[in-house]
Amino acid sequence: MTEVPPPAWGALPGPDGTRFRIWAPGVETLTLVLPDRELAMDPAGAGWFERVTDAPAGTEYGFRLPDGFVVPDPAARRQAGDVHGRSVVTGTDYGWRHPRPERAWREAVIYECHIGTFTPEGTFRAAIDRLPHLAGLGVTHLEILPVAQFGGDRGWGYDGVLPYAPHPAYGRPDEMRALIDAAHGHGLMVLLDVVYNHFGPDGNYLGMYAPDFFDADRHTPWGAGIDYTRDAVRRFFIDNAVYWVTEFNLDGLRLDAIDQIRDPSDPELLVQLAREVQAAAGRPVHLTTEDNRNVTHLHEGAAAMQGEWNDDWHNAAHVLLTGETEGYYDAYAADPTGLLTRAMAEGFSTGGAGGKGVRSAHMQPETFIDFLQNHDQVGNRARGERLTVLADRDALRAMQAVLLLQPHVPMIFMGDEWEEERPFLFFADFDGDLGRAVTEGRRKEFEGFAGFSAAEVPDPVARATFEASRIDWTRAETPEGRAAVERHRALLRLRAERIGPLLDGTGPGAGRVLDAPARCLAVDWALGGGTVSIRANLSEAAVDLPAADGEMIHLEGAAPGAPNSAAVFVS
Structure with missing residues (x-):
């Protein structure tokens, strides 16, 4: 049986006080800064520093480096303010009211949502009021885009720098727990998207005191590569996964862009993570992946993860529906029908995107998570258009039926069910030089694309870009919206009654x-x-x-x- 060690990082309240622990091999001394005193951290070997002291929940703290600069705790469970300020000692007690639903993975129907744009308020609390809609629709799994705290108030969540701290713009940790608890009360399981492949550009101070956290010889598309061979680094991410599943009662995680998690260890990080998460939870945990390598080894064997996002299915379907062949769609342009049917039958088409990957016909159908839209496929478009404004409506409805009634796991992007027409744009909340760089980089990304000029690309750091991305719940109450919702509801009822029971x-x-x-x-x-x-x-x-x-x-x-x-x- 896999043994799960106690959490290595962070401020953990206990009967003898709060234990503060941080890995800082790049400095010789470190000081714990509390509101009323400063205490030298005790070296604990191998680059670790530790101190136990009286600091109850609610106490603000930071760590002073030898040069006097004070940094937040990279494993902070909550911040007093933004990512640059003081961290807060946070307890984990919560009065859970509802038992977790027990659902086999093959029953899954996933609904992907971004908390900040899912409701007008953009909070965990506001999302609770929308849960009856999802349960009535036939959704089984609510998948939440990353909530780890990032710079500013607005963003997709993939630029987080404090992976243990729910973003305060959405609410406090207990308000996130309340959302998960309420979802369970409606029979919904909850998945959280987590990012272990990079840190965001604003508020990541690890390099100042733990440069060995990063691999100097490798970079991801979003920043410095991470050295997963180091035990302290592995513990940071594995403990984080265990933390979300055990302390927030989550039913699973979606691991973002794991093709950028390069680890030659045996077992590799992701295998060890899966084993420890399942062992710590003591119950089935649904772990899913995004991985452009089209590999299957992480979904086979004792530590197998349950699902893999199937971009091949989406990309071929998109080309078939829209005729678009720019960018990564070019690899699907010659035979979108053939690549889509192969993805339907086997999982990966392996003919798309240059023929990468392995054959996957031996995998169970429910291994593959298929979708017509998601945050990436809509939001990474220059103007964030949905298929409702790009494709023939009758063709789109036919493909929605294919998606929801085939044996693979279907995923719906928020608003799909009422044929939302508002865009979902790329947005962020950076200012100064970083904000200007993000705006310029976004527009440069689309230079050379047909049909518009780079200057027409919405400014990602403008608040208006974020506001335009909120889904329109009033559309669900129009005759057209109600008809679309009812069509989705009927399809998902049919799936539950006639397709799901055949998968065993x-x-x-x-x-x-x-x-x-x-x-x-x-x-x-x-x-x-x-x-x-x-x-x-x-x-x-x-x-x-x-x-x-x-x-x-x-x-x-x-x-x-x-x-x-x-x-x-x-x-």
């Missing part, structure tokens, strides 16, 4: 692609409890599609084989 006992190689006309999808899955067949036509002319056995449980469009139609059969 599914063996390798379940999916099979059938020959079909251009822009048409014909895929069968031989599942443990029966067969699911999808026949879709995204062309403008009626076609004859391969016959499908069994009962047609859903038809989107005028008839099977009609333009912009999707039919789903079960036998």
Whole structure:
């Protein structure tokens, strides 16, 4: 059995006082700064410093370096203010009211949301009032974009510098716990997106006292690479994952861009993390990954993670729906239909993006998380347009039926269910030179793209860009919005009743692609409890599609084989 050591980093209240502990191998001395006194930290070996003293929950503190500069705790559970100020000793007691739902991963229907733009208020508390909508829709898992504190008040969350501290713009730690507790009361599981591949550019002081935290020979697209071979560094991230799952009662984590977590250790960081999280929780924890390498080894074996974001599925579907082939869509331009059906049948198409990755047909269908939109695929567009303004509406609805009724795990981006038309833009809250650099970098990124000039790209640091990205709940109450919500609700009810029960006992190689006309999808899955067949036509002319056995449980469009139609059969 995997043993989980006590947390190595941070300020932890206990019966004998609060233990302050930090790894600072780059300095010889370190001082704990409290409101009423300063205390020398005790060297604890291997670069660690430690001190136990009377400092109850609510006490503000920092660490003074030999040059006099005071830094926050990189493992602070809460900040008194921004990322540059004092940290706060924080207790972990919370009166949980609701038991966690017990759901198998194969039941998952994920709803991705950004707390700051999910409601007009943009807080954990405000999100609680929207949970009945999600539960009634048929969602099973609420996935929250990163909440680790970052510079400023506005941002996607992927530039966090204090991974243990929920961002105060969204609320206090206990308000986040209240959201998770309320979600459990509605039968919803909660996943949190965590970023272990880099730190943001504003407020990361680790290099001043722990330069060995970083790998001088490696850089990620977002900053300095991290040296995961060092035990203190591994403990920082593994303890963080354990912290979220145990102290916030989360049901799982989504690990961002793990292709940038380079670790030659045995076991590698992510394998060790998965083992320790499961052991610490003492219950099933749903761990999912984003990884552009198209590999499967992290989802196999005893420490297997449950799900992998399937960009191949999205990219091919996007090209098929919009005809766009710029940027990374170019790799899917020659045969979007073939690459999409292969992704439907096998998981990864492995033909996209230069043929990278491994074959994945042996994996269980629920390993793959598919989506028509997510924060990246919408927000990384220059103007943040959704498919509702890019694609033919009938074709989009046919693809929504394919997404929600195929055996893979579907993910819905906030507002998809009422066909939201507001954009989701890239936004941040940096000022000064950093703010100017972010604005200029964003506009330079889209130089050479057709259809607009770089000057038309919304300024990411302008508050108006953030405000424009809030989803419009009033649209859900329009006749069109209500019809879209009801269509999603009916599809997810059908999924729960007719697709989910067939997944048990599914063996390798379940999916099979059938020959079909251009822009048409014909895929069968031989599942443990029966067969699911999808026949879709995204062309403008009626076609004859391969016959499908069994009962047609859903038809989107005028008839099977009609333009912009999707039919789903079960036998």
